[in-house]
Amino acid sequence: MEGRDGKEVQKFQKSYFDVLGLCCSSEVSLVENLLKSLDGVKDFSIIVTTKTVIVVHDNLLISQLQIVKALNKARLEANVREYGVKNYQNKWPSPYVVVCGALLLLSFLKYVYRPFGWLAPLGAVAVGIGPIVLRAVAALLNLSIDINMLVVIAVAGSIALKDYWESGTIVFLFTIAKWLESRASHKATASMSLLVNVVPLRVVLADTGEEINVDEVELNTILAVKAGEIIPLDGVVVQGNCDVDEKILTGESFPVSKQKDSIVWASTINLNGYISIKTTAVAQDCVVARMAKLVEEAQNNKSKIQRFIDKIAKYYTPVIVAISSTLALVPVVSKIHNKTEWYRLALIVLVSGCPCALVLSTPIAMLCGLSKAAKLGLLFKGEEYLEALAKIKIMAFDKTGTITRGEFVVTDFKSLLDDVSLNTLLYWVSSIESKSSHPMATALIDFARARLIEAKPDKVEKIENFPGEGIRGEIEGNEIYVGNRKISSRAGCTAVPMLQGDSREGKSVGYIFLGSSPAGIFSLSDVCRTGSKEALNELTLMGIKTVMLTGDSYAAANYAQDQLGGALDVIHAELLPEDKARIIKELQKKGPTAMIGDGVNDAPALATANIGISMGVSGSALATETGHVVLMSNDISRIPKAARISREVLRKVIQNAVIAITTKAAILVLAIAGHPSVLAAVLADVGTCLLVIFNSMLLLAKPRQGKTCKNTNDCSSCTNKPCPNIESQNKCEAQTCSSKKCVPRCRSTDLSSRSCENKKRYNFAENEELLCNLLNEEEVIDHQCCDKVAQHLESQGMHNQSAHLSRGDENKCANSAPITNNYITDGGINKAKRYDHGNHSTTTCKSALKSLGSDDYIIPENHYLKKECCDGQYGCTLTGGLSEIVTE
Incomplete structure (x- = not known):
């Protein structure tokens, strides 16, 4: 369909509404009935934990304001959510709650003036019960039973039983607890909102210097971003260079260098330099906005536990209401004289009929887990995948671009x-x-x-x-x-x-x-990514079997396995995409299986696995679309972190369910045992909701500083200083002590993985800038990161960490060394005669490496002499074509 200007008019629109009156699952049926009655509403989703309603509607038949009006007829306090702003109005208790509490305090003056004992509580009821009654009536008109209706009945029953103070206290505690619950829920769900809210609302046009609203910016607009400013929209750098802090988006703690043609994302911070960017997305479609929406909408894909609890809740309330009605009829039918106690027991059972805490036990924990994972750059497309990851027993990895950097160099x-x-x-x-x-x-x-x-x-x-x-x-x-x-x-x-x-x-x-x-x-x-070895070892410690699935040759696969120190349990090579999917099916017979990949070749395996984790930054669009989890960075060390988060969430869900069920059961047991209290039942209901929320929020708490072992063989003595000495790090990495086992913590630093983003390296001899791949991709060293000190991984030789000696030092080799027959002349690799070290009695490491341009220039294998060359003490490396002696 086209509008007057000839542009196509979008018929269906997805709108987001903040519904502050959506207190618990009992209001879900109320919202469902309201939306189903509206013409033009195609589909909708109701998310209780974030008090959000997502509606897909025909904007020609019904507008956002009309939907808001319909929801507010039921006193649901709905409003349209604007980009970057999540409305939250309950920062303070309402005046009605304050007056209600004051009147209850006034009731203690009954010892001075007796009528205060019943006038003040009834006044508290009159002041505070209005909103509760309105919501209860709205629920009744829509043929649904919610907590508001149960509270109204409990208050009316208490007044009928002449428990005036109890009736006023029920109203006050219910309203104040609901306010506390909304505050806690908002705090638990606000972490993802901060991603969007951090984006500036005003931007500067590069051409004119004019400031405009961020939501007015169109595609391919050139914007100016100064040092220290937050990048407002996704785009491509067209001018300038800078370092960008992408921690908020990818979880990457190191700044990333950006230059012309580099991709930048909204919400990341320009640390230094001036850049101009050409926008590639409007405000609502930026990666950060889609991340926040994805985390929120992920709750629509409910976990198996949540679906099971929802089924219980569906029948729980009607059954409880039936039992309560039966208890109220017992004294009438049996002509029992002590009717008051039976009525009070019936009220207690009735108030216990709202399963709010039980229903909240799963989604609030899941949401906290999803938010925590998102902060680490891990996006789950549904609660069910977070639950499934906790049960994974096997993880299969693609090689190229996943375990390895995927930054090939033609040799x-x-x-x-x-x-x-x-x-x-x-x-x-x-x-x-x-x-x-x-x-x-x-x-x-x-x-x-x-x-x-x-x-x-x-x-x-x-x-x-x-x-x-x-x-x-x-x-x-x-x-x-x-x-x-x-x-x-x-x-x-x-x-x-x-x-x-x-x-x-x-x-x-x-x-x-x-x-x-x-x-x-x-x-x-190609070389393995920094942290790959440690990530695989950590997964092994968690009891997860690791497998490599690659289309590359067995020689390349085994070479990668050697770089990883044999960390992988099984290797499959020379596979087609359908072969990967077939092997995943075979692995699933042994246990739940996850697949981690980044390319088109991995898409069938990602879709076949119980959990598919795709690399979002470097991965293909198809792999990202197919995966159930998207890893925003290229750091696979986030994979074991995701597995730990999922296991923590599952434990919280079980804890919450136990808390909710135990509290309800305890109130009923106490009532039957002769200690009935309607007030205690109401307090238990709202208090349990708060307890469940606060318990789930512990997932968002920052972990305490880990303790690092002084002795890698003994976890009994620990210090807070990571990597206490180089020797222990070189042996098996510094370790973190826990109550059960030692877990790898510290890693040696591979500067080449985070430096030289502009494809340049530093020449110590001539102070010239040369291409990174002039010698070998493994040897990338940025002059800003390395002041004549090279740090490299075990995969790049036999030295985990090395420090240069002076150029003049000469150290005699003790044993023979494997030397290749390659040498470098003017940046090219040519053939030369093999250098004969002989018995190394007088030949030094330094003399084995002659100056650049020599006719007989020899380089050791991988540009490093192995430990065996120098009896495990010395090795040689190249920096800008000059030889230097290195020692462990």
Whole structure:
């Protein structure tokens, strides 16, 4: 449908309403009946914990204000939620509650003037019961029973029994407790609202300097963001560079460097520098806004426990009302003289008929868990997935881009055709790979660009992606296939060329075919993410089995396993997407299984697993859409944290249910035992609700500082200082003591994972800035992070942490060392003779590494001499082409 200006008018609209009168599940049926009676309402969701109603409606038939008006007829205190503002009006008790409490205090003057004993409590009832009666009448008109109706009956019964003070106290305690409950509930649910509320409401246009409202900004608008300001909308940097604090969004504690073409998100903070950004989303569609909505709407996908409790609650209240009515009729039918006690018992049972605390026991804990996970950059798409993660026994990981960084570097590229030059082949391959989102494609494009070869995507035709195999395309009349070994069958080639040595070194080997003829071959290297090893070890400590599922070769998979120190339990390699899904089904026979992945190849496995966790920042759109949980950062150390949160939530749910059921049962037992009190029943009902909320809020409390073991073999002596010495860290990492076991806590720092965002490194010799991949991706060191000190992981040699000695130091090697036959000249890797250390009697580590540009420049394997070279004491590394001695 089109409007007058020719633009399409959106027929259906999703609107959010804050309904402050939505106290507990008993009002849900009231809201349902109201919304069902409205023309134009297509669908709706009611979220009790956040007092939110989400309505999908035809905005041509019914407006937001009309929906608000309908809800407020039932005294539900509804209003339309504006972007970035969650309305909360109950910061203080209402004047009626204050007056009600004052009148109750006045009743104690009955010893001075006796009528105060009944006048003051009745006055308190008259002042405070109005809103309760109105909501009770609205519920009655909609044929539903809620807590308001039960309280009105309890108050009327107490007055009939001449318990005036008790009737006034019931009204006061109920109203003040509901206010406290709303405050506590608001505090429990406010953490996600802060994400949106932190976004500035005014923005500055870069071209004119004019300030406008954030909700007036359209797509592709250029905005100015100064140092110290919060980035208002999602966008792409078009000018300038800066460091950005993304902690609020991804949970990443280290600043991230941004430059031209970098993606930035709303709510993150520009720490330094001036940038101009081009918006890629309007205010309501920013990642941070969608995060908040996703966490809130996730409660619609209820957990199994919640669905079970809802079924109980559905029949609980009618059964209790029937029992209460029966108790009230007993003295009438049996002609018992002590009718008062029976009526009082009936009232107590009736007040116990509202299952508010029991119904709240699950969703409030789930919401706190969802909010806590979101702060760590983990978004659950439903409560059921939070519950399911707590029961996971097996976790399967993709390799490329999940366990490893997915930041490939091309280490070798050869043309196999005499009539096709290397540059021509690179031009074809980079142009075709520009149509792919695979990390290997980026590496090939960068490799071509470094040789001044620009890809031309517009020249490519008939693109076909083969998940788990590669890509096919036509360019300038040539049919090109690029991919792993499996792509050869697509090309119709049976003789697949080989690259000697690369498979043994764990590199990924790729193949290029011109039609059915082998045209080229290349290899790429990748390294494991910082924290991967520790995350896998932590999952093992939690009793979760870890599995690798990769389409890469077994050599590459085993190389990654070596980098991880054998942390994975099982490895499956050379898999197609359907193979991953099949293995997931086999694993599910052994226990609930989760899958963690980031690409199109992982989508079938993510959908098949009990829980699919997709990498939101680096992952493909399909993987993010398919996953049940989205990891906003690339840090898989968040995975064990998510598992721990889910287990904590499940424990809280069980605790809350026990508290709710035990309290109700205790009141009934006391009443039957001869200690009936309607006041105690009301207090127990609202008090239990508060107790359940406060218990759930403990999930949001900040954890206490962990204690770190001085001795890695003994958890009995601990200190609050993490990593007390380098030796204990090098042995097995510093550990955190708990009541049951030691858990890994400290990790060595890999500066290369968080530095050099602008693809530059520091040359200590000439103070020049060189490309990061000039030598090797493992050797990225930022001059801002490293003052002639390199820190590197075990995967990059045998040194967990090392400190440079002076350049003049010479340390003799004791044993033979594995030396490669590669050397570097002008940034290129060429062949040279193997250096013979002999018995190392006089040869030093320093002399084994000659200056850059020498005709016989030798580098150790992976740019590091292994421990064996120097008898476990010394090793050598390169920084900007110069050799330095390092020691543990």
